[in-house]
Amino acid sequence: MNTVVVIGGGASGIMAALTAAENPQQHVLLLERQQRIGRKLLATGNGRCNLTNTGAAPENYHGEQAAFAEHALAQFTPQDTLDFFHGLGLLTVEEYGGRVYPLSNSANSVLDVLRFALEKAGVELRTACPARQILKNGAGYTVVTDSGEFRADALIVACGGAAGAKLGGVSDGYELLKPLGHKRTALRPSLTQILTAPDYPRALKGVRAQAALQLLAEETLLGESRGELQFTETGLSGPAAFDLSRAAAAGGADLRVQISFLPAGTDAFALLCARRETFPDQPASELFTGMLHNRLGRMLVKYAAIEAGRPLGSLTDKELRRAARACTAFTLPVKGTEGFDNAQVTAGGIRTAGFNPETLESWFMPGLFVCGELLDVDGDCGGYNLQWAWASGRLAGRLGK
Secondary structure, eight states: OEEEEEEOOSHHHHHHHHHHTTSTTEEEEEEOSSSSSOHHHHHGGGGTOOOEETTOOGGGEESSSGGGGHHHHHHSOHHHHHHHHHHTTOOEEEOGGGEEEETTSOHHHHHHHHHHHHHHHTOEEEOSOOEEEEEEETTEEEEEETTEEEEESEEEEOOOOSSOGGGTOOSHHHHHHGGGTOOBOOOEEESSOEEEOSHHHHHTTTOEEEEEEEEEETTEEEEEEEEEEEEOSSEEESHHHHHHHHHHHTOOTTEEEEEEOSOTTOOHHHHHHHHHHHOTTSBGGGTTBTTBOHHHHHHHHHHTTOOTTSBGGGOOHHHHHHHHHHHHSEEEEEEEEOOTTTOSEEEOOBOGGGBOTTTOBBSSSTTEEEOGGGBSOEEOTTTHHHHHHHHHHHHHHTTTO
């Protein structure tokens, strides 16, 4: 009987182990450095576990070789993910934007059915067992751990990326693979808060809004997104900000984010002219009442340099145009992003050029497979990264068959 060793008990490692265990001629050993498996999985989707996105497509993924993920994603689609989890007894619900969550609204439900599946499949689980070194051993490999050495006929490395250090994010995988000839790209935190000049965000702390964002470096558009935005004491959070954090982490000259709080195609100036005509005696502080969150509306009036106590009827067209621009091109200088500790995903990773995209097997170390966040593949916010974890884990677990 062959032995398959999987390093890493996160989403991709669990899926790889379950897939490899489908072959009764293989003994599967899953090594996890922490006391329990799936700790980062429990934190996804604010503890609800956004386990996939029904609209996941290659264009939602990034990396040095952008097309590398296509085969894995085509072989295990979001519908395959849903069928897989439904087969384990998990009930799911689809929400806005194709995001899929467990019906229980608890990530524990996802991890529980995976743990039961591992037990049923006969996967041997060793927790608190960090891998320290991988040695090539004839046709196979030896994994050196604090608990001894394990011989593997085939080895799957799925120990995740550097993001989420508080939940177990480490650089182990990069160091394990380096002596085997696999190098990594530069690493950046992704799906994390964008830090901005503090004046306005601090006053808007906790305010949420639907918005369209553009990230600009001087006059160059680096990225754009749309969705929920949340102001924090230090900047911008929420899915719309997270989707731009990958580019923001790379830095640049005169980096700034420009925000529109109105739906595309809205004539903001006409709306404000109508408000002035309908409520001429209202103070200017109420200019955006009914359109935007009250605190946000008052802040935009201040941003447009309009005195809050002036009657709306006294505002000039020029002032209303400034206010219209304030709510469609609210601009904040970007100071950077939160670091790896608070990031959900690592942008960058082990170079994909060293692996066969149709199997995820190393081109020059036969029997070595790598999957999940450890590779230089990262997705947008909204379930895309977990879909990559399931799809790549499934492909790696097939061991090229």
